[in-house]
Amino acid sequence: MVFAHGFGCDQNMWRYVAPAFEDRFRTVLFDHVGAGASDLSAYEPTKYETLAGYADDVVELATAMGVKGGIFVGHSVSAMIGVLAWKKAPELFDRLVLICPSPRYVDDGDYVGGFTQAQIEELIDFLDSNYLGWSQAMAPAIMGNAERPEFGQELTNSFCRTDPEIAKRFARATFLSDNRADLVDVTARCLVIQCSDDIVAPREVGEYVHRTLRHSELVVLNASGHCPNLSAPEETVAAIKAFVGDD
Amino acid sequence: MTTDRDLPVPGPEADDLEDLFENAPCGYASALPNGRLSRVNRTLATWLGYSAADLVGRRFLDLLTVPGKIYYETHFAPLLRLQGAFKEVAFDLLRADGTKLPVLANAVLRRDETGEVRFIRVTVFDASDRRRYERELLDARRAADQAKDALQDLNLTLEARVAERALALDRAWRLSPDLLAVADAEGTLTAVNPAWTSLLGWPTADLVGRSFVAYTHPDDIAATRATLAQIRTAPLVIPFEYRLLHADGSYRRFAWTGAFEDGRIYATGRNTTAEHEQADAxxxxxxxxxxxxxxxxxxxxxxxxxxxxxxxxxxxxxxxxxxxxxxxxxxxxxxxxxxxxxxxxxxxxxxxxxxxxxxxxxxxxxxxxxxxxxxxxxxxxxxxxxxxxxxxxxxxxxxxxxxxxxxxxxxxxxxxxxxxxxxxxxxxxxxxxxxxxxxxxxxxxxxxxxxxxxxxxxxxxxxxxxxxxxxxxxxxxxxxxxxxxxxxxxxxxxxxxxxxxxxxxxxxxxxxxxxxxxxxxxxxAPGPRQEPKPPRGDDAFPTGDGQWVLIVEDNVEVGRFATQILEDFGYRTTWAANAEEALETLGADGSGFDVVFSDVVMPGMGGIELAKLLQRRMPHLPVLLASGYSHVLAQDGLDGFELVHKPYSADQLGRLLAQIVQPRPRG
Structure with a gap:
């Protein structure tokens, strides 16, 4: 059972969920390149320009771990990364658990993504200008790259460390993506977990994903926000267990 | 706006705390575990243009801009859950009128004894000035980066240009058909181009470190040294030509121009050997x-x-x-x-x-x-x-x-x-x-x-x-x-x-x-001109007065004829067949003779040589030369001696002799 974290956090976000499955599954947790304790030098701007680069990593990692017919649990953007990974190597995973997924964040005609193009561009601009986020990151930005210390070490926050430069690019890859077409030919069994009040992945998006995937179940949690694995871990665990079978 | 009437009646201490909470220079807010605000202080409400009551019941998230919401949900909400707090996060809060307030926000989870979340306390600092300051610093930073990039580009361009120029100069140096040389002030060659080898046959190693004088034609050294001295004060514009030694021992001509800069002579020599050959031809x-x-x-x-x-x-x-x-x-x-x-x-x-x-x-x-x-x-x-x-x-x-x-x-x-x-x-x-x-x-x-x-x-x-x-x-x-x-x-x-x-x-x-x-x-205008000689003699037939003439003539016919004429004029004569015999006849002082009449072209000592000798030894003895062979005279000159051209008439000879021979003293 492979757990993949979403944009903005690292594998720590599974700390209330993954243990619930350790008795029955071999659980694999990892940090995407640029997040947590990953090797920042492994980051290649071209490879990670789109989500496909991250999907390649998942395939490589799962293959290396000997995963076969496993369960992929992906939160937020990693839900779509899991879909892409399955398409590259369907033998790795039989089932996909997609928590708060979104194949496209920008509205497009009848499709409701939750954001206008302008809003997403504003987000990208904000990230580019460092006006948003850790204020401590501003000093090294102003002082220049040469003097920039390791971001995670400088901050008082010990969780969800991200390299700000990589985070910006990850945001671009995430929020400008359109993977709706990739959902169509997924034949694996899928669980779509949707929060009741999620500003990042609104309910319409969850329903769209559920509709488009051939073999999917949709569970709408009572939990609000975008991170039910942290704000409502029991409810999340229960939904996953129901999907993977508790026997 | 909240009013004091809505709040429980406080004691003096509570009043103080209440005042601190409401009017502190930072914003305070409390949120329930579901994120909805339960209390907001006056400072924050005032900053945002709401009443505190209007804000209660709304989510903190609702006060954020769209990017802020996404960032909050993806970064800070998880963090708050994981570590119970976040500090100094930069957000823009939306005011009631739609404008944005830059803030720094801190949040901390408060839990009860069972670990359940009771509420979330949020502290907000107005970061308008700081944000502006940061923006200015960032702009300055970017300007500096751009300037650095521009400078780097410029450096690269300059380097490329310098390299290009150096390449062009190097090519010109290598391919020039003229001799190019750099020398120190004394003329010691410090660099020469390959033309030296092709035109003069010397390898570069032979030339560098040696003075150009070593290769200059001996007759040209003085003039070349003088030119070298001049070049130190003024560029050599009018080509100066001198001969340089070829490795095969011959000399080649080069016309040099050059200048003196930074203690060095830079000179160009054009091969003019062929031009000279052409000009001669x-x-x-x-x-x-x-x-x-x-x-x-x-x-x-x-x-x-x-x-x-x-x-x-x-x-x-x-x-x-x-x-x-x-x-x-x-x-x-x-x-x-x-x-x-x-x-x-x-x-x-x-x-x-x-x-x-x-x-x-x-x-x-x-x-x-x-x-x-x-x-x-x-x-x-x-x-x-x-x-x-x-x-x-x-x-x-x-x-x-x-x-x-x-x-x-x-x-x-x-x-x-x-x-x-x-x-x-x-x-x-x-x-x-x-x-x-x-x-x-x-x-x-x-x-x-x-x-x-x-x-x-x-x-x-x-x-x-x-x-x-x-x-x-x-x-x-x-x-x-x-x-x-x-x-x-x-x-x-x-x-x-x-x-x-x-x-x-x-x-x-x-x-x-x-x-x-x-x-x-x-x-x-006429140049200095020799005064025409005064007309010689008069119409009267010239005669001698018994003066003694030594005739020097190798031709027997002419000698015999001259003897006859002079005797007919009234002179006495002695005939010598050549210059050597004449000298013998004259002796040490030529005593007895009044004049020597000599042919110019003779075997052995010539007439002019004889005349010069006599002029030194016996300056009192006049000499008259005779010649029809103008080449000799054109070459050597007459040196002031009187000459009668062959063929001469008896009249001409008589008049000339009469002019140069002193009359015999009477008595």
């Missing part, structure tokens, strides 16, 4: 052409000269035949003698003029009196053009000087005279006229010039030149004469000579009346 060709033009003119004259000489010889022969008759009366004898004498005078003049004319010399401009020379040529022409052609001269009384090559001038006159003679078919008048101080008229499109010019014209009374031929007569090889009669070079020589001498030639012709050629030559 050209000069030889020109000389050959002039010579052939002269020979052409001589050739044209030869017929007339031969004819004239025959006439003269006829007169002499006939006269001598009559003089041998014993029955000839004294009167008749005298007339024949005069005829022979006159005829010999004319023949002598003719040969001397022909020799002078034919003498070989390179083009050498000299100052001469045009009138005098014109008269000389006229005299010669008079003898050679035949009796039926009258030669008339019209010359001014005052001398008129030009600077030109005399030989070429005479050749030009002869060339024109030959054409005139042919045009007149052997009968008519040839007028040689000199007009001084005239301007140069416009000729064949060339501008006029004020001058003064000497105008020398030759006018014939011939058939004239047809107008259609007038334009072509100066062209080389244009001739109207039969094959073998003329080369067509005559008038082109005239044209070339006048142009070369800074003048021009004009031609006027009227069919049936005649043609006038006019040469214009720049007139110049």
């Amino acid at each position: 050209l000069a030889r060709a020109e000389e050959a052409l002039r010579q052939s033009q002269k020979l052409e003119a001589v050739g044209q004259l030869t017929g007339g000269v031969a004819h004239d000489f025959n006439n003269l010889l006829t007169i002499i022969r006939s006269s001598v035949d009559f003089l041998r008759r014993p029955d000839l009366s004294a009167d008749r004898r005298s007339r024949y003698m005069d005829a022979v004498s006159d005829t010999i005078d004319r023949a002598t003049k003719l040969t001397s003029q022909l020799l002078a004319f034919a003498r070989r010399q390179t083009l050498k401009p000299e100052v001469f009196d045009v009138g005098e020379r014109l008269q000389g040529v006229a005299d010669m022409l008079d003898t050679v053009t035949g009796a039926r052609i009258r030669v008339v001269t019209e010359l001014p009384h005052e001398p008129c000087f030009v600077k030109a090559d005399v030989s070429q001038f005479e050749t030009a006159l002869v060339n024109m005279a030959v054409n005139a003679r042919d045009a007149m078919a052997g009968e008519g008048t040839l007028t040689l006229r000199l007009t001084t101080a005239t301007p140069l008229p416009p000729i064949r499109g060339h501008a006029a010039a004020a001058g003064p010019f000497a105008a020398i014209s030759l006018t014939d009374t011939g058939s004239g030149i047809p107008p259609e031929q007038l334009a072509r007569i100066f062209e080389p090889f244009f001739t109207t004469k039969e094959v073998g009669k003329g080369t067509g070079l005559g008038l082109s020589q005239v044209f070339g000579f006048t142009k070369q001498s800074g003048g021009d030639v004009e031609v006027h012709s009227v069919a049936g009346e005649g043609t006038t050629f006019t040469l214009y030559l720049p007139e110049i």
Whole structure:
């Protein structure tokens, strides 16, 4: 059972969920390149320009771990990364658990993504200008790259460390993506977990994903926000267990 | 706005705390576990333009901009759950009027004893000033980065340009056909280009570190050193030429220019060896052409000269035949003698003029009196053009000087005279006229010039030149004469000579009346000129007074004849067959002798050498030289000795001797 974290956090976000499955599954947790304790030098701007680069990593990692017919649990953007990974190597995973997924964040005609193009561009601009986020990151930005210390070490926050430069690019890859077409030919069994009040992945998006995937179940949690694995871990665990079978 | 009425009645301490909460310089808010605000202080409400009551029940998320919401949900909400707090997160909060308030937000989870979240406490600081400051710093940072990038680009561009330039310079250095050299102030070569090796055969290693003097022709070293000294004060612009040693031992000529900068000499040497060879070849060709033009003119004259000489010889022969008759009366004898004498005078003049004319010399401009020379040529022409052609001269009384090559001038006159003679078919008048101080008229499109010019014209009374031929007569090889009669070079020589001498030639012709050629030559002020010698002697027949003459003559005939003449004049004579014998005869002081009369060209010691020797040893003893061989004298000069030209007349010899020999003291 492979757990993949979403944009903005690292594998720590599974700390209330993954243990619930350790008795029955071999659980694999990892940090995407640029997040947590990953090797920042492994980051290649071209490879990670789109989500496909991250999907390649998942395939490589799962293959290396000997995963076969496993369960992929992906939160937020990693839900779509899991879909892409399955398409590259369907033998790795039989089932996909997609928590708060979104194949496209920008509205497009009848499709409701939750954001206008302008809003997403504003987000990208904000990230580019460092006006948003850790204020401590501003000093090294102003002082220049040469003097920039390791971001995670400088901050008082010990969780969800991200390299700000990589985070910006990850945001671009995430929020400008359109993977709706990739959902169509997924034949694996899928669980779509949707929060009741999620500003990042609104309910319409969850329903769209559920509709488009051939073999999917949709569970709408009572939990609000975008991170039910942290704000409502029991409810999340229960939904996953129901999907993977508790026997 | 919240009001104090809505709150529980506080005690004095509670009042204080309440006031602190509401009016602290930062915003406070409490949120329930579901994120909805339960309490907001006045400061925060005021900043955002709401009443505190309006904000209660809303989510903190609702106060954020869209990017803020996404960032909050993806980053800070998880963090708050994981570590229970976040600090100093930069957000923009939305005010009631839609404007944004930059803030720094802190949040902390408060839990009860069971670990359940009771509420979330949020602290908000107004970061407007800080954000502005940060933005300015970031802008400054970006400007600095851009400047750095621009500088880097500029450096790269400059480096590329410098590299390109260096490459071009290197190429020029390598490929230059000229010698390029860098030397220190003393002339020691510090760098030379490959042309040195290709043109002079020396490898670079042989040259660098050595002085250029080592490769300079010994005769050029002094001048080259002087130029080197000058170059240190002013760039060498006018090429200085000297010879450099080739590895094969020969010398090559190079014309150098250069400059002195930063203690070094930078010089360029152009190979002029080939130019010199070409110039020499050209000069030889020109000389050959002039010579052939002269020979052409001589050739044209030869017929007339031969004819004239025959006439003269006829007169002499006939006269001598009559003089041998014993029955000839004294009167008749005298007339024949005069005829022979006159005829010999004319023949002598003719040969001397022909020799002078034919003498070989390179083009050498000299100052001469045009009138005098014109008269000389006229005299010669008079003898050679035949009796039926009258030669008339019209010359001014005052001398008129030009600077030109005399030989070429005479050749030009002869060339024109030959054409005139042919045009007149052997009968008519040839007028040689000199007009001084005239301007140069416009000729064949060339501008006029004020001058003064000497105008020398030759006018014939011939058939004239047809107008259609007038334009072509100066062209080389244009001739109207039969094959073998003329080369067509005559008038082109005239044209070339006048142009070369800074003048021009004009031609006027009227069919049936005649043609006038006019040469214009720049007139110049007379240079220092030797005073004409005073007329020698008088009309009386010169005689000696018993003075002793030592005759030095290797030719027996001439020696015997000279002895006879001098004795007839009244001199006493001693004859020495050569210079050595003469010295022996003279002894230590030449006592007894009054004058030495010596031939110039003799086997052994020559006449001039003898004369010099005598001048040193016996300065009181005058020497008279005799020669017909002008080459020797032209080469060595006369050194002030008196000379009588062969063939000389008894009269000439007698007059000269009378001038230089002291009369014998009487008594």
